[in-house]
Amino acid sequence: MLRTPTGGAGHGTATAGDRLMSIGTVLSQLRDEFPEVTISKIRFLEAEGLVEPRRTPSGYRKFSPEDVERLAQVLRMQRDHYLPLKVIREHLEALARGEQVQLPAQAAQREPAAGSWESDAEPRTAARVGRAELLAAAGVSEEELAEWESYGLVAQHEDGGYDAESVTVARLVADLGRFGLEPRHLRAVKAAAEREAGLVEQVVAPLRRHRNPQTRAHAEATTKELAALSVRLHAALVQTALGVRLH
Structure with missing residues (x-):
């Protein structure tokens, strides 16, 4: 049975009698199915609360078979359904509560609705905003935006629009400017x-x-x-x- 990372059997400090594995052993087991997985990836999933291995008194991670099964489930849901980690976590928590849950169709088989945003874990084409919209969002003048562009902080796409990241950058540059930090x-x-x-x-x-x-x-x-x-x-x-x- 899968456990949630915040509790359940196996949570705590590793002891000599436990059937536990090092992170290197876990990596070897997972790579048969997930050749792209790395130790950094496993540590990232731990940091995001998707798995919580035990620790030896000296601080080394020790993973149970249930931990490895949970990691494999997370990696499958990312690979096969392109789900964001938040959704994966909620799905696993629901399973741990005994709830019947169904995963969405595989992302490769789904077509996003016209004008909609795709799943957070999928490549997506961000909606574009025009120059006037960007100026309004950042609360700056045309001259200020032109200066930012001259320093390469913000750039138009070939279609003349700006993506969501450009809007975020513009707002942050504007906020920093209020503290006297200039584009240079x-x-x-x-x-x-x-x-x-x-x-x-x-x-x-x-x-x-x-x-x-x-x-x-x-x-x-x-x-x-x-x-x-x-x-x-x-x-x-x-x-x-x-x-x-x-x-």
Whole structure:
């Protein structure tokens, strides 16, 4: 029986008599079905609360057979249904409560409704907004937007519109501007983001070239997860640096 990561049999500290496995052994077992899985991926799923291995007194992770089964279920739902982790977590929690739940049809077989957004875990074509809408969303002038574009902070697509990420960037640049940070100050931030994107691409590129079409399709979800981890690391490093300088 599957357990939720917040409780159930096996939660706690590992003891010598338990049938538990190291993260390397878990990786070897999962890779037969999921060749793209990595130790970082397993740690990411743990950080997201989808599995909670025991810990030895020295802090090493130890996984039970139930943990491995749960990880396999999570990976199947990502691979076969392209579900976001939040939905996967809710589905597993419902199963643990004994509820009868049904997964949605495989994403590859579904066509999104006209004008709708696709599943958060699928590649999607973001809705575009026009220049006037972007200016209104960020609360800035045409001159300010033109300056941001000159520094490469915001860019139009070939169709002349701006995607959701551009709107987010514009709002953040505007907010930082209220503290006196100008576009020229943000060039270093953009350069760091491009370097981080390059690191993500190094990891994902082999998945996109893989013979298995499911592995290639999984590259997009892996990209998002790596990007999320990169953002969290960046934020933690900034906080650490500020803590050192301010104390």
